[in-house]
Amino acid sequence: MLLLLFLLKALKFGIACQKIPLYYGTLDPALALPGGPITGVISSYQCCAFCNNNELCKSFSFRGSTGECTLYSKVGSYPKFLRQDWGAEDTEFYIMPRTSTTEEFCRQDEDCVNGEPCLGRVCTTNRTITCLSIKELNPTINTHTFWGAVDGTEIRLSCLMDVQGGGWTQLVDAVFNFFWQPADVLSLNSTTVDGDVPRMRMGQPYSALWAAELIRDSRPGDYKVIVRSQAPEKGVLFSAPRAQSLLGTTPVSVPYAAEPAGSGFSFVAGTVVFPYMLNQHGVVYHMNGDKSSDIGGIMRSAEVAGDRWAVDAVRPHAIQLWIKEGQ
Ligand SMILES: *[C@@H]1O[C@H](CO)[C@@H](O)[C@H](O)[C@H]1NC(C)=O
Ligand SMILES: *[C@@H]1O[C@H](CO)[C@@H](O)[C@H](O)[C@H]1NC(C)=O
Numbered sequence: 001m002l003l004l005l006f007l008l009k010a011l012k013f014g015i016a017c018q019k020i021p022l023y024y025g026t027l028d029p030a031l032a033l034p035g036g037p038i039t040g041v042i043s044s045y046q047c048c049a050f051c052n053n054n055e056l057c058k059s060f061s062f063r064g065s066t067g068e069c070t071l072y073s074k075v076g077s078y079p080k081f082l083r084q085d086w087g088a089e090d091t092e093f094y095i096m097p098r099t100s101t102t103e104e105f106c107r108q109d110e111d112c113v114n115g116e117p118c119l120g121r122v123c124t125t126n127r128t129i130t131c132l133s134i135k136e137l138n139p140t141i142n143t144h145t146f147w148g149a150v151d152g153t154e155i156r157l158s159c160l161m162d163v164q165g166g167g168w169t170q171l172v173d174a175v176f177n178f179f180w181q182p183a184d185v186l187s188l189n190s191t192t193v194d195g196d197v198p199r200m201r202m203g204q205p206y207s208a209l210w211a212a213e214l215i216r217d218s219r220p221g222d223y224k225v226i227v228r229s230q231a232p233e234k235g236v237l238f239s240a241p242r243a244q245s246l247l248g249t250t251p252v253s254v255p256y257a258a259e260p261a262g263s264g265f266s267f268v269a270g271t272v273v274f275p276y277m278l279n280q281h282g283v284v285y286h287m288n289g290d291k292s293s294d295i296g297g298i299m300r301s302a303e304v305a306g307d308r309w310a311v312d313a314v315r316p317h318a319i320q321l322w323i324k325e326g327q
Helices: 002-014 044-052 131-137 209-216
Strands: 025-027 059-063 068-072 081-083 091-095 144-150 153-160 168-175 192-194 197-199 223-229 234-240 256-258 272-280 283-288 297-300 318-324
Touching: 025 059, 025 068, 025 091, 044 059, 044 068, 044 091, 131 144, 131 153, 131 168, 144 209, 168 209, 168 297, 209 318, 223 272, 234 272
Parallel strands: none
Antiparallel strands: 025 081, 059 068, 059 091, 144 153, 153 168, 168 318, 192 197, 223 234, 223 318, 234 256, 272 283, 283 297
16 A cells, blocks of 8 residues: 555656647746746756646746746646747647646547547547637637647648638648649648647648538538738638538639738639639639639649739739638
8 A cells, every 4th residue: 555655656756747739838827826937947847847746736838048937727728828929939838647627738538537538639529629619719819830620530720810800720722833633632731740749831732621511511600711822912702601612613603802801803814713623724723713714723733824823913922721610
């Protein structure tokens, strides 16, 4: 018995803290344990040891640049998380294993004490977690990549949080000089995992079109789609009826507005229609009502003669497509 107690104690003090990959930042200061941040801490391991030695500690943040270690009374969740922006990520965030309650962050199922699965790094019974789910949980959260899930499959989400109310989930990143093989059109994952950290590879093609209908169907109601280019930013915002699929094969006119608002959008030839699958003239995903025109070809499988995109935006860096469900 004594030996068992000794072993349990030893285990408690040896627990490895778990980093939540991708999520740099701090928790709501109201959750910090009394005494304020511990200063002069040299590493996250040392900060982890402080957390292990305080039975109230459920998570911590460690800011390497200042040696600040802050211990928290909760594991943390989206509403309580203050995430750092791209390029300003100097504060690592770690949680203690096997202490997460419903909607709190986690790394694996065993972390969730109420018996939910750990999906999209959150203890939840929800099967689908999109950028809209995250935006609703934390309306001030920034544009970034996140962990999410589509019908029970964990995926990396790229979220547009500061445009048109935020909560937009990226489905396509069609970079300028990339030729799409038919097999890649529905699914191309160029996420790199640096250690445990998935990173959007800027300038890399990406498609999660396979998830389009699953995301649309994860909530009742119609949905919205933004297709736009960068530099210049120019595109359209469709208000799509639920019956309309992003995987359709015929051109369909669906109401749209310019996005960014006021930027104007038109092709030099043909009309703007809802995106549809095609395999013609080197175009494999199209947005032009005239099938035989290669203008408005979002994804191409080969070099085509015509301009790829709208007036004033013919050679963009990338054309991206985003979905927002249940609108
Ligand atoms: C799970 O679904 C519920 C009900 O729609 C929602 O309130 C909650 O925010 C969702 N949680 C996550 C992590 O998506
Ligand atoms: C991307 O591919 C990697 C490696 O195959 C996989 O582990 C990861 O879950 C995939 N991510 C997404 C977003 O589908």
